[in-house]
Amino acid sequence: MSAPSLSDRRLLDAAVAAALLLQLIPVVAGTQGRSNTSDFDVRPGGMVHSFSQSLGEFSCTFTYAAQGGTNEQWQISVGISEDNGLFSCSIWRPQGKSYLFFTQFKAEVKGAKIEYGMAYSTAAVGGRSDIPLKDEEFQVIETAVMHKEGKFRSELSKVLIIAKMYHMEL
Numbered sequence: 001m002s003a004p005s006l007s008d009r010r011l012l013d014a015a016v017a018a019a020l021l022l023q024l025i026p027v028v029a030g031t032q033g034r035s036n037t038s039d040f041d042v043r044p045g046g047m048v049h050s051f052s053q054s055l056g057e058f059s060c061t062f063t064y065a066a067q068g069g070t071n072e073q074w075q076i077s078v079g080i081s082e083d084n085g086l087f088s089c090s091i092w093r094p095q096g097k098s099y100l101f102f103t104q105f106k107a108e109v110k111g112a113k114i115e116y117g118m119a120y121s122t123a124a125v126g127g128r129s130d131i132p133l134k135d136e137e138f139q140v141i142e143t144a145v146m147h148k149e150g151k152f153r154s155e156l157s158k159v160l161i162i163a164k165m166y167h168m169e170l
Helices: 006-028
Strands: 035-042 049-055 058-067 072-080 086-092 101-110 112-122 138-140 144-147 158-165
Touching (some): 049 072, 101 158, 112 144
Antiparallel strands (some): 058 101
16 A cells, blocks of 8 residues: 555645634634634744743744744634643734745644644635645644754745643642
C-alpha cells in the first residue's frame, strides 16, 4: 500500500479539523465566558514580539518577527468547548492576506496538547478560501505550531490550533 498523497492527507486533515470545530460551535455561538477575542497589531521592524490571550487556566501565545510595511491589525481568539475537552486558538489577519515578511513565528498553547494545527499564507475572506502553508514550511509539536528554519517562505496570515485539554493530577 502506498503512502497517501499530499492532497489525500490535506483532505483528511480538513475532515479532522471540521469534526473538531463542530465540537467548538457553541463557543463561537457565544456561550458566555467560554471564548475571548482580542485585536492586536503585528509590528514590523525585525524585533521579536509576543501577544497572549488566556481563558481560565489555558493560554495561547503568538510570537513573531516581521519586516516591511506598517503595523497590521490581527485578531486572536481562544475558546473552550462545551464539554471542556477542547481548547482552540485562532490567530489571523481579518483582511485575509498579510503583506509583511515574517522571519519567524510560533503559536503556543499552555494547558493543552495540540490535536490539530495548521498555518496559512492567506486567510479566508470575501468568498476566498484559506491557503495553507506547504508542509515543509512549518511544524506542529505537542504544544506549538511554528516555522521551520530555512524552509519557511515568510508568508503568514493565519494559524489555527485545536488542542485537547489535560489536567495535571497531584
